Amino acid sequence: MATESAGAGGLARGSVLIEARGLIRTYGTGESAQRALDGLSLEIRQGELLAILGSSGSGKTTLLNMLGGLDRPDQGDVLFRGNSILRGGDREMTRYRKEHVGFIFQHFNLIPELTVYENVDLTADRARDPKIVERVLDRLGLSGRGDAYPSQLSGGQQQRVSIARALAKRSAVLLCDEPTGALDYETGKEVLTVLEQLVREDGETVVIVTHTREVGRMADRSIRLRSGRIQDETVNERAVSAREIEW
Numbered sequence: 001m002a003t004e005s006a007g008a009g010g011l012a013r014g015s016v017l018i019e020a021r022g023l024i025r026t027y028g029t030g031e032s033a034q035r036a037l038d039g040l041s042l043e044i045r046q047g048e049l050l051a052i053l054g055s056s057g058s059g060k061t062t063l064l065n066m067l068g069g070l071d072r073p074d075q076g077d078v079l080f081r082g083n084s085i086l087r088g089g090d091r092e093m094t095r096y097r098k099e100h101v102g103f104i105f106q107h108f109n110l111i112p113e114l115t116v117y118e119n120v121d122l123t124a125d126r127a128r129d130p131k132i133v134e135r136v137l138d139r140l141g142l143s144g145r146g147d148a149y150p151s152q153l154s155g156g157q158q159q160r161v162s163i164a165r166a167l168a169k170r171s172a173v174l175l176c177d178e179p180t181g182a183l184d185y186e187t188g189k190e191v192l193t194v195l196e197q198l199v200r201e202d203g204e205t206v207v208i209v210t211h212t213r214e215v216g217r218m219a220d221r222s223i224r225l226r227s228g229r230i231q232d233e234t235v236n237e238r239a240v241s242a243r244e245i246e247w
């Protein structure tokens with residue numbers, strides 16, 4: 001699968017970007033202990049669109065938090081470009097998260113007091129591209145909306161701002177937790193189409209957590225979690241475009 005072309009994460013497309021090894025995470029203690037992840041291992045490859053499916057409580061958000069350095073496993077390791085993000089302590093994990101991970105949440109998590117431009121500018125990596133904010137706003141079809149406040153935008157536009165924000169900091173991976181969960185059907189499809197284009201056209205690496213089984217069809221690969229383990233995995237030789245999917 002590996003090719004010559006380097007993707008947005010700086011690695012050749014298809015090489016392993018993030019690797020989770022034997023993750024165990026238990027919440028609570030004693031009788032109320034809940035094992036959210038139960039020895040889960042997973043590789044995320046540069047330039048792939050990965051869908052993580054599974055019913056409520058199956059461990060999707062817990063897994064995403066581990067992959068993104070928001071939380072630590074009780075056992076196991078997470079490697080980014082071959083290096084553990086856990087061994088160096090909290091400071092190292094925070095650095096990984098800040099430098100390399102873009103999170104997209106159901107409820108956008110924009111700062112209401114800041115304009116669209118300012119929200120994106122906040123974490124933008126201007127050292128590498130002084131025009132990065134303008135460029136990503138343009139890429140996301142938001143160039144006319146830089147002066148607007150989040151509350152003045154539709155849900156789909158707000159989600160596009162949060163995607164722009166993740167891109168402007170040059171994240172190596174976009175980790176999306178139910179990115180369409182707060183959107184209506186058509187708007188949700190539009191956001192999925194944007195994420196798909198970022199993978200297909202720009203070589204970004206995108207992980208989408210979703211309840212919606214059909215979303216798995218647009219991915220290169222989808223895994224289904226059950227009780228903190230991977231129940232099954234499907235590789236789509238021919239991923240369907242987000243526009244074609246109905247659910």
Ligand SMILES: Nc1ncnc2c1ncn2[C@@H]1O[C@H](COP(=O)(O)OP(=O)(O)OP(=O)(O)O)[C@@H](O)[C@H]1O
Nearest residue numbers: 027028034036054055056057058059060061062063
């Ligand atoms: N902070 C927490 N404290 C206690 N238990 C937790 C916590 N976070 C998650 N859990 C438990 O861990 C398990 C996995 O939760 P997780 O949030 O990862 O599921 P999910 O697949 O994301 O579910 P959903 O689709 O509802 O978002 C659940 O049983 C949940 O109750």
Ligand SMILES: [Mg+2]
Nearest residue numbers: 060061062177
């Ligand atoms: Mg969740």
